[in-house]
Structures are given as structure tokens and as C-alpha cells.
Amino acid sequence: GIQVEQSPPDLILQEGANSTLRCNFSDSVNNLQWFHQNPWGQLINLFYIPSGTKQNGRLSATTVATERYSLLYISSSQTTDSGVYFCAVETGMDSSYKLIFGSGTRLLVRP
Amino acid sequence: DAGVIQSPRHEVTEMGQEVTLRCKPISGHNSLFWYRQTMMRGLELLIYFNNNVPIDDSGMPEDRFSAKMPNASFSTLKIQPSEPRDSAVYFCASSSSLNYEQYFGPGTRLTVT
Numbered sequence: 322g323i324q325v326e327q328s329p330p331d332l333i334l335q336e337g338a339n340s341t342l343r344c345n346f347s348d349s350v351n352n353l354q355w356f357h358q359n360p361w362g363q364l365i366n367l368f369y370i371p372s373g374t375k376q377n378g379r380l381s382a383t384t385v386a387t388e389r390y391s392l393l394y395i396s397s398s399q400t401t402d403s404g405v406y407f408c409a410v411e412t413g414m415d416s417s418y419k420l421i422f423g424s425g426t427r428l429l430v431r432p
Numbered sequence: 433d434a435g436v437i438q439s440p441r442h443e444v445t446e447m448g449q450e451v452t453l454r455c456k457p458i459s460g461h462n463s464l465f466w467y468r469q470t471m472m473r474g475l476e477l478l479i480y481f482n483n484n485v486p487i488d489d490s491g492m493p494e495d496r497f498s499a500k501m502p503n504a505s506f507s508t509l510k511i512q513p514s515e516p517r518d519s520a521v522y523f524c525a526s527s528s529s530l531n532y533e534q535y536f537g538p539g540t541r542l543t544v545t
């Protein structure tokens with residue numbers, strides 16, 4: 322099956338710093354989503370981005386489907402950005418729309 | 433708009449007891465997913481319904497687990513009998529066939545002692 326690898330596994334930032342999180346996947350995808358799991362365990366949708374670039378406030382994401390990677394940019398980080406960031410992909414094989422999750426990037430933003 | 437609703441939010445039960453988790457998907461969504469999150473295995477799909485029909489249950493760990501979707505606005509995941517290794521956070525998610533973006537509920541934290 323498809324492999325989803327995220328890097329780095331852990332990241333510590335000082336408040337105000339910028340960062341880039343990466344997601345590599347091993348096969349073509351129909352769907353790619355970025356999620357933020359906050360310290361209370363909730364999975365928050367950040368982006369639905371099978372290809373192209375999107376921006377939402379201090380966050381932006383780019384997916385280069387032909388090269389099988391996606392990047393999540395966090396600018397001017399805040400302590401509330403702490404948590405785990407997951408990339409998840411769906412291949413649409415066999416008409417199944419299940420998401421395959423990467424292992425996540427654990428981010429800690431220090432004040 | 434109400435998001436995906438799950439109940440209960442927390443469940444503590446003893447080994448051998450039956451556990452029922454409930455999910456109400458976002459209105460208008462026709463696909464529903466049950467995921468489980470553990471430290472060891474991360475987030476993994478258990479079962480997926482489309483238009484109330486189970487499509488892929490390959491992730492259901494064993495016969496102790498069963499899931500139903502009697503109508504478009506309700507689904508249950510049942511574990512009978514429960515075991516300590518079933519302790520995890522169980523998420524329900526839903527999506528629309530318009531764009532397939534999945535939205536997750538708040539999860540049910542299950543502890544089996």
C-alpha cells in the first residue's frame with residue numbers, strides 16, 4: 322500500500338519563528354489533507370490540497386503531486402500552534418476513500 | 433453548522449463488557465469512517481460506509497468489533513467483549529461525494545480496565 326512519511330518527527334520553535342513541515346507519499350493520490358491535532362486531541366482540518374497551493378492566515382500548503390510531496394508552512398508561530406500535524410492521503414484505489422495517515426510532526430512552540 | 437458528533441466523549445469499562453460508540457455525521461455527507469488512534473499504531477481506519485453500506489471493513493481488528501449505519505444520520509461501533517488492548521481514541525469522520533474532504537468528530541476516549 323501507499324507509504325506516507327512526514328518530517329521532521331519533532332520540532333521545537335520559539336514563538337514568532339517560521340517552519341516548514343514535509344509529507345512524502347509513495348503513489349499518486351486523489352486526496353491529501355493536513356490536520357492539526359491540538360493538545361486536547363481534536364483533529365482540526367487545515368487544508369484539503371491534492372495539488373496546488375492554498376493559504377489560510379499564517380498557514381499555507383503546497384502539494385506537488387507529480388513529485389509526490391506536500392509542504393505545510395507555518396509563519397510567525399504562536400504557542401497555540403503546538404500539537405501534532407498530520408498529513409493524510411487517499412488513493413481512490415478500489416473505490417475506497419480511506420485516508421492513510423503519516424506518523425505526524427510533533428510541534429512545540431515556546432513563548 | 434454542527435460538525436460530526438460523537439458520544440460518549442469518555443468511556444471507562446471493565447474487560448468483558450460491551451461498549452457502544454455513537455456517531456452522527458455532518459448533515460448531507462454520504463460517507464462515514466471509523467478510525468482508531470493508539471500510540472503504537474497511530475491513526476488507522478477501521479471501517480468505511482458509503483450511503484449507509486459498509487464498503488471496506490478490512491481494518492476491523494477481529495470479530496469482537498462490529499459497526500452499523502441504520503440510516504444516514506447515525507452509526508454505531510460496538511465492541512463485545514471489550515479487552516484492555518482496545519483502549520484507544522475512536523474517531524468518526526464524514527465526507528461528501530462532492531469533494532471527499534473528511535471532517536472528524538471530537539473522538540471517544542475508551543479505557544478498558
